[in-house]
Amino acid sequence: MPVIEHSGRSNIAHMKFFLTVVCVALLNVSSAQILEDSRLHHLVVRGIDYTLKQEYDSAQSVFGVIIKEYPNHPSGYIFLAGCLEARYTDYGDHFDEKKYDSLLTVGDRYAEKLGAQKPTSAWGNYYKGVVAAYRSYTLSENGNYPSGMYYGISAANSLQRCLEIDTAFTAAKNILGSYYYWRSAISWLPFVSDRSEEGIRLIKQTLQHPYEKHIASHNLMLILTDKKRYKEAEYYGLEVLKEYPENRLYLWSLMTVYEQWGNEKKLRAIVTRLLNSVLNSPVVNYYAEATCRIKLAHFNLADRDTTRAVTECQKIVALKPFIGKTKLNLKKKILLAEEMLKEITGK
Numbered sequence: 001m002p003v004i005e006h007s008g009r010s011n012i013a014h015m016k017f018f019l020t021v022v023c024v025a026l027l028n029v030s031s032a033q034i035l036e037d038s039r040l041h042h043l044v045v046r047g048i049d050y051t052l053k054q055e056y057d058s059a060q061s062v063f064g065v066i067i068k069e070y071p072n073h074p075s076g077y078i079f080l081a082g083c084l085e086a087r088y089t090d091y092g093d094h095f096d097e098k099k100y101d102s103l104l105t106v107g108d109r110y111a112e113k114l115g116a117q118k119p120t121s122a123w124g125n126y127y128k129g130v131v132a133a134y135r136s137y138t139l140s141e142n143g144n145y146p147s148g149m150y151y152g153i154s155a156a157n158s159l160q161r162c163l164e165i166d167t168a169f170t171a172a173k174n175i176l177g178s179y180y181y182w183r184s185a186i187s188w189l190p191f192v193s194d195r196s197e198e199g200i201r202l203i204k205q206t207l208q209h210p211y212e213k214h215i216a217s218h219n220l221m222l223i224l225t226d227k228k229r230y231k232e233a234e235y236y237g238l239e240v241l242k243e244y245p246e247n248r249l250y251l252w253s254l255m256t257v258y259e260q261w262g263n264e265k266k267l268r269a270i271v272t273r274l275l276n277s278v279l280n281s282p283v284v285n286y287y288a289e290a291t292c293r294i295k296l297a298h299f300n301l302a303d304r305d306t307t308r309a310v311t312e313c314q315k316i317v318a319l320k321p322f323i324g325k326t327k328l329n330l331k332k333k334i335l336l337a338e339e340m341l342k343e344i345t346g347k
Contacts, residue, residue, distance in 0.1 A: 047059050181223050218249065
């Protein structure tokens with residue numbers, strides 16, 4: 001959840017029609033669109049705010065409180081699973097897949113119970129859709145595309161049922177809209193219609209929803225970048241970064257926007273900003289560091305500053321001890337740096 005390497009490679013095979021965390025903004029919306037229990041609502045708001053601030057320990061503590069105080073409600077389990085995935089996407093170090101899977105399993109079980117009761121059936125189908133979307137994401141990330149596609153379709157079906165039960169259930173439109181957009185990439189098949197514009201419209205309807213604003217903004221960034229509507233994609237990224245200026249997911253996605261847009265001035269600035277955030281993080285994502293330094297080295301060469309280019313490449317090569325310890329392929333970046341060093345120094 002996308003366009004290049006780290007967290008946002010944008011292709012239909014990956015089914016990147018959602019983000020790893022559901023995000024919250026305190027806005028005025030109808031009570032039908034938010035959790036009726038004000039205590040639960042505010043805990044969710046607090047936990048997701050911590051997640052967006054990348055204060056993952058605090059976020060996990062809040063979601064743990066939800067599980068303790070509302071053990072029969074799916075939200076705490078699902079949000080905690082999302083937090084684990086968000087942390088892994090950000091840090092790229094290790095992932096407790098067993099805990100993640102068990103949280104989704106419990107969340108799905110309680111979602112099923114909500115769905116079986118008429119007053120809460122829309123919520124139950126919504127949560128089932130979110131669980132299936134998370135499963136689709138992680139399976140696709142691990143290269144299991146058939147299973148990822150299966151759960152993607154399952155997510156869409158649950159969210160469609162949610163909207164059939166309650167047409168005002170705006171939260172369901174974000175993931176569903178993303179699904180419609182990315183599935184439209186195979187609309188050349190006779191049984192698949194092009195619903196890409198409908199998908200974009202659905203996502204935009206959730207931009208004022210308290211549980212969907214930020215995830216919707218990121219989904220739009222990915223989609224609009226895919227459509228080469230870079231100015232619009234930039235807008236949604238900058239809006240979120242006003243509120244969460246250190247969020248590396250949005251910094252990375254904005255870097256992708258500028259790179260594909262060909263806006264080198266803004267690209268240089270965002271690469272430096274992202275690298276500083278990565279280096280100041282409690283856990284350094286060495287793959288992200290190497291990616292930023294490779295780009296800086298290219299900029300240095302374009303400026304005929306070979307000394308700084310060599311320094312950046314040397315810093316990448318120094319990351320060799322971390323090969324095999326990152327989510328993505330650090331070795332590939334190190335090989336690129338070594339090749340660049342040979343070209344510059346002739347050695």
